[in-house]
Amino acid sequence: MIKNLRVNALLTLLLFTMAACVKNDPAPTIVGLEVNVNVINASDDILNFYLNGTRQNSTTGIFPLAASGYTDVPYASQLAFRRLFNNQTFDNSEILFTVPVTVDTTGTDNRRYSLFTAGPTANTAFILRDTIVSDTGNAKLRFVVASPETTKLKVTLNDTLYFTTTAFKSASVFKPVGGTGVKAVEIRDADTNTLLYSTRLTLNVGNNYTLFSQGRVTDRTFKAGLTTNQ
Template identity: 35%
Template sequence: MNMKLPVLVVVLLAVALASCKKTDDAPTVVQTTNLNVVNAFTDTLNYYVNGTRVNVSSSLYPLGSSGYIGVAVGQQNYDFKRPLSPVVLFNRSLALDSGKTYTLYVAGRSTDLTFTTLDTLQADTANRARIRFVNAAPDAGNLDVMVGDTVKFKVRAFKTATVFLPVNAGLKRIRVYQSGSTIAKIDETRTLIAGRVYTLFTKGKLNGAGDAVLGTGLVVNR
């Protein structure tokens, strides 16, 4: 009986130490990066990873964006659904690196109509705005874009993006042409604020009607 008691004490101490070791283990750290999703299509969308909705604050309305949201780095599969629908319209696999900033553009209801840009965001320090152009209009062909009278983006194909260029703040006339044409497909005005960083993107189709008509959207990246 005297021998059994010390053995029992040793066993209990070993269990307690093992329990403490498990408690003291450092939690798993999930590296994240920033992803913005821009809806250049006519459907309102939500997107999910492993069944969990990512854009929890609001659905993505046409011409809207999620803003930059922290997502896990590495290979992830993103499922896109309409609000309140369990049906996956399409999915897109992305391999994202840490310490970088991305935008995913959705230009239609299939994976091949999605594409990403790597965003380098730096505000202008000379009381100007910065703007780039992204062609997210699937059938528009190459496009030329003028922002005011100074910024020109030339021969931009579908799924391509320009660099961010500085432009004076204020009300700016924006004209979009098919490359080589002198007749503007889009002629509109936008107000740009000093210190902000913008993405101007096209959406829709050349001969589209209603929500699918060729147009532009403007995203504030910063």
């Protein structure tokens, strides 16, 4: 009887200790998990990005308004960004900034992300999850504000309002755009209705696209780019 009581007491103590450890232990590290990252250059520089000292993009660099395409990147790794060529120091050794790829990895169906760089510092970079769902009857488009110091914007396609945004780093969801073909795109100041940028884009049914702003309104460098999310 006494022996059984001792065994029960030890088991209770063991269970209590294990529960305390589980409660206080830090979250487990995600080992071996990779995510797909597409670097979109909304800055004025031609950029390269590196993982563990190895360049991940092509030798020509990522030009302004261009994208790297999706690259497998280990979760929680650090991506380093450098100019293709520094006109002041006449080399490409300077690391402008690093960005940790610590992203939301819930769900297993889609781990794709866009990393936008809007300038030479880390606070101008941001990551968005790309929730891509194909639509056989429509193209899909989202709008991302990758232009610092931007006020409220509105975007029309063929004179139809599709997006309104509030600030730098804001993004819409992917919205269906009916029909394949050329769309007349206008980006305006939402408060004054001043036209900031206009262009014509060809969108194809079944594809997902990101339209993103670049530059500043104050110095008349404001423009927009388009990348495909596939």
